[in-house]
Amino acid sequence: MKLTPLKKFENYLVENEGRLTSQKKAIVQEVFNIDDHFEVENFIDMLRAEDKKFSRATVYRTIKQLLEAGLIQKISALNGKVFYERKMTNKEHDHVICNSCGEIYEINDNSIQKILDNYCKDIGFRPEYRSLHIYGLCKACFKR
Amino acid sequence: MKLTPLKKFENYLVENEGRLTSQKKAIVQEVFNIDDHFEVENFIDMLRAEDKKFSRATVYRTIKQLLEAGLIQKISALNGKVFYERKMTNKEHDHVICNSCGEIYEINDNSIQKILDNYCKDIGFRPEYRSLHIYGLCKACFKR
DNA sequence: TTCTATGCAAAAGCTTTGCAAATCA
DNA sequence: TGATTTGCAAAGCTTTTGCATAGAA
Numbered sequence: 001m002k003l004t005p006l007k008k009f010e011n012y013l014v015e016n017e018g019r020l021t022s023q024k025k026a027i028v029q030e031v032f033n034i035d036d037h038f039e040v041e042n043f044i045d046m047l048r049a050e051d052k053k054f055s056r057a058t059v060y061r062t063i064k065q066l067l068e069a070g071l072i073q074k075i076s077a078l079n080g081k082v083f084y085e086r087k088m089t090n091k092e093h094d095h096v097i098c099n100s101c102g103e104i105y106e107i108n109d110n111s112i113q114k115i116l117d118n119y120c121k122d123i124g125f126r127p128e129y130r131s132l133h134i135y136g137l138c139k140a141c142f143k144r
Numbered sequence: 145m146k147l148t149p150l151k152k153f154e155n156y157l158v159e160n161e162g163r164l165t166s167q168k169k170a171i172v173q174e175v176f177n178i179d180d181h182f183e184v185e186n187f188i189d190m191l192r193a194e195d196k197k198f199s200r201a202t203v204y205r206t207i208k209q210l211l212e213a214g215l216i217q218k219i220s221a222l223n224g225k226v227f228y229e230r231k232m233t234n235k236e237h238d239h240v241i242c243n244s245c246g247e248i249y250e251i252n253d254n255s256i257q258k259i260l261d262n263y264c265k266d267i268g269f270r271p272e273y274r275s276l277h278i279y280g281l282c283k284a285c286f287k288r
Numbered sequence: 289t290t291c292t293a294t295g296c297a298a299a300a301g302c303t304t305t306g307c308a309a310a311t312c313a
Numbered sequence: 314t315g316a317t318t319t320g321c322a323a324a325g326c327t328t329t330t331g332c333a334t335a336g337a338a
Contacts (some may be wrong), residue, residue, distance in 0.1 A: 009223055015251055018182030019292055019337050026292085040327080055295045060328060076220035082327085096246045105267060116278060119251055124283035125240050134260060163312050176330055185302080199320045204303060224328085226302085 003074045005032045005071055005086070012069035023054045028071075037075055037085035040105065073129055094132040149230070151217055156213035171206045171244060181229035181248055198263075206247050219277075221246050238276040244285035251276070268281045 003011070006028050010020050030047055031038075036045075044059050063084060066072045075083040094107035112132070120127045147155070150172050153166050174181075174191055182190075188203050207228060210216045219227040221241050226247065238251035256276070264271045 001308055009195065017292080021293060021337070040218070056327095057296080059331075060231070061293080065331095076224070078329095080220065080226065082224070094273075095269070096264070099209055105269070107293075109259060109263055115253060115255055115259070116251075119253060120240065120280070121279065123240070123249060124286075125242075125278070125280055126282075126286045127240075127278050127280040128243065129280070130276070130278045132274070134264065134269070134271050134274045136264070136269055136271040136273070138270075142270045165312070201321080202300095202318075202319060205318085208304095224301095232336060274296075284332080 009066065009071060012065075012071075016068075018045050018065065024057050025051075026052050026067065027054070027059060028111075031063075031066065031072060031084075032086055034086070037083040038081055039081060043084075075131070093128075094095055096134045096136075096138075105138075107134075148193055151215055152212065153215060156209075162209065167196075167202050168206050168209075170196050171198070171203060172210065175207075175210065175216060176226075176230055178230070181227040186255075187228075201207075219248065221248075221279075238278075240278045240280070240282075242280055242282035242285055243279050247282050249282075250276075275276060 006025065009028050011026070012018070013020050013024075026036070030043070030050075032054070033041075034046075040059065040063065043063075044054075044056060047054060047059070063072070067074060067084075071087060072084050073087045075085065094109075094112065096105040096107060115134075116127070118129065150169065153168070153172050155170075156162070157164050168281070174187070174194075178190075184207065188198075188200060188209075191198060191203070206242065207216070210264070211218060211228075215231060216228050217231045219229065219239060219241070223241070223243055223246055225246050237255065238253075240249040240251060241247070248272075260274065262269070263269075272284065
């Protein structure tokens with residue numbers, strides 16, 4: 001039995017003396033309609049485009065709650081931009097990125113996962129999210 | 145023959161029509177005196193404590209230049225905090241970052257390097273730089 | 289009915305920028 | 314000398330907060 005994100009959020013709110021308002025409902029649905037990561041300001045624009053003109057404060061507050069509820073995760077890029085995306089429990093984010101053509105490859109090697117899990121265990125760290133990015137030149141671009 | 149960070153920065157500045165001022169010199173020396181990562185505001189305080197009272201703008205501008213020169217690197221924690229640290233050319237930067245207190249641990253495990261090198265070799269990718277960040281809760285914060 | 293959530297505007301952090309004066313090459 | 318850099322203050326951005334009102338339970 002799998003709960004919908006909205007249901008999960010509702011459970012979280014019940015447990016934490018929160019209330020499920022129409023704004024929160026709409027925000028949750030919007031977030032889980034987006035496959036990709038998103039920035040808050042863009043997200044607000046998307047809501048606006050659908051005539052869901054909630055205040056910035058409400059959107060920020062709801063995103064914070066979704067984060068606390070563990071339904072979404074935050075990604076901080078090196079350029080200072082902050083993204084959010086719905087949390088995929090079974091998917092890590094390992095990428096190989098070509099500096100020349102921008103092509104992105106996914107790494108699928110669970111020996112990395114094992115090593116990292118062991119490391120975390122050793123230092124008593126409880127991992128929640130990982131990001132592994134390798135930058136360089138892909139085969140084709142290297143030949144040139 | 146190994147160049148000092150200051151010399152490298154000087155070279156970078158010459159190539160980019162920049163000038164090596166006394167402020168920049170002092171900032172570079174301070175940065176390379178710090179073994180750990182640092183936040184800009186703390187860094188400014190450290191400079192102040194040594195009576196190097198440069199304007200915030202100058203510090204930010206110099207850090208930006210050091211970043212462009214490839215002498216330091218930026219780390220963004222999920223709680224929004226931004227850290228910098230000097231770049232060790234012979235060492236990859238794998239970090240474990242606590243989302244609660246912001247503490248950063250370094251991973252030293254060259255088996256990761258081997259796996260990644262193998263992976264790159266397999267797909268014909270020539271790696272230049274990698275960043276591996278694990279976010280979660282450190283021992284102390286998890287207990288709370 | 290009671291307490292949380294919302295919207296607004298103001299404030300808070302952090303970082304960047306415009307401009308005149310200072311400094312480097 | 315001529316161009317970049319500095320310091321200051323102001324402005325920009327993103328995010329948070331105080332407060333009165335609206336709304337959920």
